[in-house]
Amino acid sequence: MKKTGRRNSGRPTITDVARLAGVAAITVSRALRDPSLVSVELRRQIEAAVAELGYEPNVNARALASSRADVIAVLVPSLTNIVFADFISGVYKALRGNPLQIQIGNTHYSPREEERLVAMFLGQRPSGLIVSGIDQSKATLKRLQTAGCPVVQVMEYADEPVDMLVGFSHFEGGKAATRHLVEAGYRRIGFIGARMDPRSQRRLAGYRLALEEAGLFDPALVVTTPTPSSVPLGGELLCQAMAKTPALDAVFCNNDDLALGVLFEAQRQAIRVPQALGICGFNDLDLMGVAHPRLTSVRTPRFETGHRAVQMVLRRLQGGAEEARCVDLGFQLQVRDSTMRDAP
Amino acid sequence: MKKTGRRNSGRPTITDVARLAGVAAITVSRALRDPSLVSVELRRQIEAAVAELGYEPNVNARALASSRADVIAVLVPSLTNIVFADFISGVYKALRGNPLQIQIGNTHYSPREEERLVAMFLGQRPSGLIVSGIDQSKATLKRLQTAGCPVVQVMEYADEPVDMLVGFSHFEGGKAATRHLVEAGYRRIGFIGARMDPRSQRRLAGYRLALEEAGLFDPALVVTTPTPSSVPLGGELLCQAMAKTPALDAVFCNNDDLALGVLFEAQRQAIRVPQALGICGFNDLDLMGVAHPRLTSVRTPRFETGHRAVQMVLRRLQGGAEEARCVDLGFQLQVRDSTMRDAP
DNA sequence: TTGTAAGCGTTATCAC
DNA sequence: GTGATAACGCTTACAA
Numbered sequence: 001m002k003k004t005g006r007r008n009s010g011r012p013t014i015t016d017v018a019r020l021a022g023v024a025a026i027t028v029s030r031a032l033r034d035p036s037l038v039s040v041e042l043r044r045q046i047e048a049a050v051a052e053l054g055y056e057p058n059v060n061a062r063a064l065a066s067s068r069a070d071v072i073a074v075l076v077p078s079l080t081n082i083v084f085a086d087f088i089s090g091v092y093k094a095l096r097g098n099p100l101q102i103q104i105g106n107t108h109y110s111p112r113e114e115e116r117l118v119a120m121f122l123g124q125r126p127s128g129l130i131v132s133g134i135d136q137s138k139a140t141l142k143r144l145q146t147a148g149c150p151v152v153q154v155m156e157y158a159d160e161p162v163d164m165l166v167g168f169s170h171f172e173g174g175k176a177a178t179r180h181l182v183e184a185g186y187r188r189i190g191f192i193g194a195r196m197d198p199r200s201q202r203r204l205a206g207y208r209l210a211l212e213e214a215g216l217f218d219p220a221l222v223v224t225t226p227t228p229s230s231v232p233l234g235g236e237l238l239c240q241a242m243a244k245t246p247a248l249d250a251v252f253c254n255n256d257d258l259a260l261g262v263l264f265e266a267q268r269q270a271i272r273v274p275q276a277l278g279i280c281g282f283n284d285l286d287l288m289g290v291a292h293p294r295l296t297s298v299r300t301p302r303f304e305t306g307h308r309a310v311q312m313v314l315r316r317l318q319g320g321a322e323e324a325r326c327v328d329l330g331f332q333l334q335v336r337d338s339t340m341r342d343a344p
Numbered sequence: 345m346k347k348t349g350r351r352n353s354g355r356p357t358i359t360d361v362a363r364l365a366g367v368a369a370i371t372v373s374r375a376l377r378d379p380s381l382v383s384v385e386l387r388r389q390i391e392a393a394v395a396e397l398g399y400e401p402n403v404n405a406r407a408l409a410s411s412r413a414d415v416i417a418v419l420v421p422s423l424t425n426i427v428f429a430d431f432i433s434g435v436y437k438a439l440r441g442n443p444l445q446i447q448i449g450n451t452h453y454s455p456r457e458e459e460r461l462v463a464m465f466l467g468q469r470p471s472g473l474i475v476s477g478i479d480q481s482k483a484t485l486k487r488l489q490t491a492g493c494p495v496v497q498v499m500e501y502a503d504e505p506v507d508m509l510v511g512f513s514h515f516e517g518g519k520a521a522t523r524h525l526v527e528a529g530y531r532r533i534g535f536i537g538a539r540m541d542p543r544s545q546r547r548l549a550g551y552r553l554a555l556e557e558a559g560l561f562d563p564a565l566v567v568t569t570p571t572p573s574s575v576p577l578g579g580e581l582l583c584q585a586m587a588k589t590p591a592l593d594a595v596f597c598n599n600d601d602l603a604l605g606v607l608f609e610a611q612r613q614a615i616r617v618p619q620a621l622g623i624c625g626f627n628d629l630d631l632m633g634v635a636h637p638r639l640t641s642v643r644t645p646r647f648e649t650g651h652r653a654v655q656m657v658l659r660r661l662q663g664g665a666e667e668a669r670c671v672d673l674g675f676q677l678q679v680r681d682s683t684m685r686d687a688p
Numbered sequence: 689t690t691g692t693a694a695g696c697g698t699t700a701t702c703a704c
Numbered sequence: 705g706t707g708a709t710a711a712c713g714c715t716t717a718c719a720a
Contacts (some may be wrong), residue, residue: 009411013713024691029715039689060407061713065698069404074654080429089424091452101464104435104448120445124401223542231631241378260631267636287575287604294613357697368707374701383705405697408712691720700711 012053013041020049032057059212063125072128072313073121077109077197081229083255083283083302084132086157091130098314100127109197111137114194118143123150128313134158135198136166150316152309156199157328164316166173166308166327170199173331174206177252177280180296180333184213185341186250186278188219189239192262193254194229200254203282207252220244229254234261250278250339256285259295263338279338293337301329356397364393376401380679407469415445416657417465418471421453421541425573427627427646428600429477431499433687434650435474442658444471452540455481462487469493472657478509479503495658496622496653497644500543501672508660510671512650513632514543517642517675518550521624524640524677526558530594530622534565534585536606537598549624551596564588573598575681578605579612594622596682603639604652607682623682636683645673 018025023042030037031046037048049055063069074091076084091102105128114131118140119261123128128150136144144151144162150165158165181189191207193200204222211217221242227233234257242248253259259281263273271277273293281288284299308327315323362369367386372382378496393399407413418435422426435446447470448462458475462484465473472494481486488506495507502509507682525533533550537544548566554560567585571577578601586592603625605653607617615621617637617642625632629641652671659667 001716009712015713025713026692026715030690033715042690056463058408058713059464059468060404061696062715063404064402064698065713065715067696067715079423079432080426082424082429083425085424085426085429092423092695102448104446119400124403210579231629232634235634241405257631261634264631264636286573287601287608290576290579290605290608291607291688296689352696358699359697369697370699371706374706377699381705402697405712406699408714409697411699412713418708561697652713689720690706692718693716695716698712700716701709702707703709704705704707 002179011058012055014052014055014057017046017049017055020053021045030261057236067125069124069126070099071124071126072123072130072310073103073105073116073126074130075105075107075114075121077107077333079104079106082285083155083300086302087132087306090303090308091310092306093303094307094310094314100314105134107132109195111135111140111169115140115143119180120148122149126233127317128152128310130154130309130313134161135196136162150313152312154305154309156202157326161326164312164325164327166305166312166329166332168301168305168329170202171206171209173282173300174203174252176205176331176333177203177282177296177298178210180186181213181233181250181252181278181280181339182210182336184250184274184278184339186339187216188218188245188247188249188250189216189278190223190245190248190255192224192234192237192241192251192258193224194227194233194237194258195254196224196226200224203254218245222250229257231257232263234258234263235265236261238262238265249276250280251262252280252282256281256283256288256295257343258296259297259338260287260291263291265294274338274341278341284332284334288334289336291338296336296339297334299332299334301331304329353403356399358399358401360397361390361393363401364397367641381634391501411469413468413470414443415447415468415470416474416654417447417468417470418431418474419449419451419458419461419465420476421451425451426629427499427644430439431476431647432652434647434652435654437647438497438654438658442593444658451476453539455479455484459484459487466491466493471543471661472654472659474497474498474653475562477542478505480506490527494657496656498649498653500546501670503535503670505670506609506627508653508656508671510649510656510673512645512649512673512675514546515550515553517626518547518596519554520550520677521547521626521640521642522551522554522673523558525594525596525624525683526554526560527595528618528622528683530683531560531592532589533560533591534567534589534595535598535621536578536581536585536595536602537566538569538571538577538581538602539598540568541616542569548600562589565592570599573601574603575601576609577601578607579609581603582606582609585648587588594624596624596625600625600627600632603641603682604631604635607635607637607639618685619683620684628678630678632678633680635682640680640683641678643676643678643679645675648673 085125281297284297451458625641628641
């Protein structure tokens, strides 16, 4: 017979299981968390009782008692941006078979919203926290430093992370893409960028350095907008860039969506790619390899970053061997038709 | 002086705030949840104490005591599929300014995984539960029926939801798209489908009915694969379809990614679109309107569905006027160049 | 290996 | 309007 406390929720509790199995509640608790702590015999009885009652542990009570939620909080600036969707896929993949949950927060590229979410998430005492980028506000950084759980900054590379970091250098990525365009023979190489979040800014910085090194930089070549990126926007920005620089002969795009939009617009205007216009994207979504013509891009380790970030958290939680605090997963320039100016 | 219980976590608690403000803990609790329950004077003292201590309520304790977590759980089959990313954007949008959190679960299109996640999420006693589709397993349905919170099934339309439902009919969408192709003058209309989850199956059923009505159906026209959808896959499936039906003159694609892949492959093979091959996609991503040629598609209310689903949950929680349990947001056929066979 | 007691931080209940 | 007290369901600390 079940104790009918006034506030009883009706669902079976660990006490119910204990009573049915003829043991103490704490024994059920142990059997559930680490079966090796309980004798085989009791374990069986407990398992039977759990099954019979359809018992599910109350995660809130568990978190309250242990001051530790079985949750890894993940903060991203966007969910519709495929980059972060891929990243999160990697996060889930690394967590398969693990009792930990993922709690996703969407900062909408707002440092203030990020600050709010970090505070809120830390209030849940998560087992780990993964945040995007390295451009947190001072208040956020302070909270992260005293988070009391493993913290991983992702999608960038830097030397001094709050705790751990995994990603790659957007600056180097932008530089490599631009150098490639220079080496391919283009001379009026534009930069097209949307949203212009910190990572885009660093790609732009890399672009600029590469052009300056080649003596080809001109501010008029840069066309950016705070508007969120999209395929249609790519076409619009190309038009703007061509208006500013009629002799434009190539564009390095902030991301692949813009690059695709540029390609469509070029086709519409009957501009020959890559002869009259070279196009280079960023991220290397799988469509880049099958577009017509195939589009050059910079392959970025999105999925791998999510996977690795979770591994870093898990390893820390398990107290295993300390691995590198900073991991550079690199990027890879994928040269394809759209920048092969001299090809047949 | 703070009570230093052995297990004290170090963070300020509601009791600390109460002591500093010179009131009882329950008064602080009231002031935080509904200031109108507390006198102006005490309210001010409490606010000051909260600010001074940097107090953040412990959500776990709150959920335990009230048997209610301020969380809406959302289950989707995929996060990389832009359809669900857009849907989730709508969810977040509808929740702005609300203290409720979102907890996302990814079922990876697996009914078993869905079952596990539903059980786990309900163990948190969420304020609401949103699940994708209407094809839950029997065990899942049973749990949903006794969830003890508002439940919304989304992305489909049906008459008998577990609780509430918002979406549109994929069957009708597939039928409308196919009828359009028939009316546009195409005669050997293929179906290309990837993943083939329940919603894709219903689109296929609509396609089939439309072709049967026109006396044009032939099983050889249907090419599907359980492989996840992608742009490259669209090209491959087109090749397969043309191998089975050399006279193929149009394709209705499961989604826009495949349609784009089909377009690229057609361009590669120098097949003229729309004259020699009509292409129709599904979802109407924004790239469809700027592709070259522009691609016909079926616009689906992804964002709106997420937004509405949350509104339905919120309205139920607030005990407001009961709105319709089933909401059909419909779809819209967007006819563009890729199916204008007779255009100049 | 198992159990007892106390506590995690908050809110429901009932009294004033 | 405010407060004392007892839950909420689980785990830590300590004992046997």
